[in-house]
Amino acid sequence: MAAWTVVTALAYAAPERRTWRLLTVDLAVTFGCLFATAAAATPFYLTQAPPLSGYWFAGAALAASVIWGRRGAVAVALLYGSADLLLRALMGAAVTPATARGVVLLLLTGLAVGHMARISGQAEERFAQAVALEARLREREQLARSIHDSVLQVLSLVSRRGAEVGGEAAELGRMAGEQEVRLRALLTDGTSDPAQADEAGPAPAPDRTDLRDLLRPLESVRVAVSAPATPVTLPGPTARELAAAVSAALDNVARHCPEGTRAWILVEDEGDAVAVSVRDEGPGIPEGRLEQARREGRLGVAQSVQGRLRDLGGTAEILSLPGQGTEVELRIPRP
Numbered sequence: 001m002a003a004w005t006v007v008t009a010l011a012y013a014a015p016e017r018r019t020w021r022l023l024t025v026d027l028a029v030t031f032g033c034l035f036a037t038a039a040a041a042t043p044f045y046l047t048q049a050p051p052l053s054g055y056w057f058a059g060a061a062l063a064a065s066v067i068w069g070r071r072g073a074v075a076v077a078l079l080y081g082s083a084d085l086l087l088r089a090l091m092g093a094a095v096t097p098a099t100a101r102g103v104v105l106l107l108l109t110g111l112a113v114g115h116m117a118r119i120s121g122q123a124e125e126r127f128a129q130a131v132a133l134e135a136r137l138r139e140r141e142q143l144a145r146s147i148h149d150s151v152l153q154v155l156s157l158v159s160r161r162g163a164e165v166g167g168e169a170a171e172l173g174r175m176a177g178e179q180e181v182r183l184r185a186l187l188t189d190g191t192s193d194p195a196q197a198d199e200a201g202p203a204p205a206p207d208r209t210d211l212r213d214l215l216r217p218l219e220s221v222r223v224a225v226s227a228p229a230t231p232v233t234l235p236g237p238t239a240r241e242l243a244a245a246v247s248a249a250l251d252n253v254a255r256h257c258p259e260g261t262r263a264w265i266l267v268e269d270e271g272d273a274v275a276v277s278v279r280d281e282g283p284g285i286p287e288g289r290l291e292q293a294r295r296e297g298r299l300g301v302a303q304s305v306q307g308r309l310r311d312l313g314g315t316a317e318i319l320s321l322p323g324q325g326t327e328v329e330l331r332i333p334r335p
Contacts, residue, residue: 012063023063030056034083043093061106065114073110077103155180178220208233214243227267235335241308248304249278249328257282272334279327285320
């Protein structure tokens with residue numbers, strides 16, 4: 001038993017050798033030593049003390065708890081109890097409380113070590129995930145710096161030169177400016193510091209979506225988005241429908257207002273409700289124009305905006321005065 005203890009100590013020291021095969025051999029040797037008690041001890045000895053070889057089951061129980069978890073510890077403890085009872089039956093020795101004490105001690109020790117092994121494994125896995133995430137963030141930061149020094153500089157130059165030249169080049173410059181803003185927003189979101197994200201507030205649950213993430217892509221040189229610093233979380237389908245309604249309102253601005261008309265998106269988290277307003281500096285909607293469009297079958301505002309909000313249990317109000325722009329107020333209760 002002393003020699004086998006040295007062998008198992010060296011074998012279990014290497015993580016790659018801690019397998020079920022080694023544990024099986026360890027248990028087989030331990031069982032063999034236990035039943036060898038029949039040739040080395042008398043029945044009277046078993047009534048006074050547990051078999052000396054039974055103490056070696058502790059090592060097997062701890063190894064099982066590390067390899068197989070708490071279930072392995074329970075299995076080894078029950079096997080020990082069964083083997084001890086069988087040994088006593090073969091030798092004609094009386095059953096003593098020592099058997100129950102041995103099983104209980106193996107159970108408690110194995111369960112404790114198994115629990116700690118499981119926690120240690122989870123911590124190691126989380127650490128590996130954190131290291132991988134940090135590596136990806138560093139890679140994206142390097143990519144962001146490279147894009148900033150090349151693509152963004154070119155887009156910025158085209159935007160400025162297009163505005164200076166005018167004509168068709170002005171439209172090209174405007175498009176380049178919009179892409180520059182969107183690309184900058186994408187790079188900023190993708191390389192944000194996790195510590196800053198923690199300060200901004202908890203991340204949304206897996207079944208919920210941060211409305212800000214859906215509205216930021218709408219930002220451009222003509223569209224400004226203002227949102228709270230903390231996540232505005234809604235159920236995924238609700239957030240997407242609300243963002244689609246906002247996009248439809250912006251489409252109306254681009255379709256019916258003069259070229260270059262600016263618009264603003266304001267997001268407000270009211271606790272029990274979420275409100276989003278889309279305001280533009282266009283000429284406004286003439287009185288009765290929305291009703292006329294509805295009669296003519298042009299249902300852009302009625303279906304894309306008001307219909308979506310109605311299906312979500314919310315409201316959509318359109319406030320407009322000729323020459324003073326239009327404001328669309330969207331409000332939904334938070335589920």
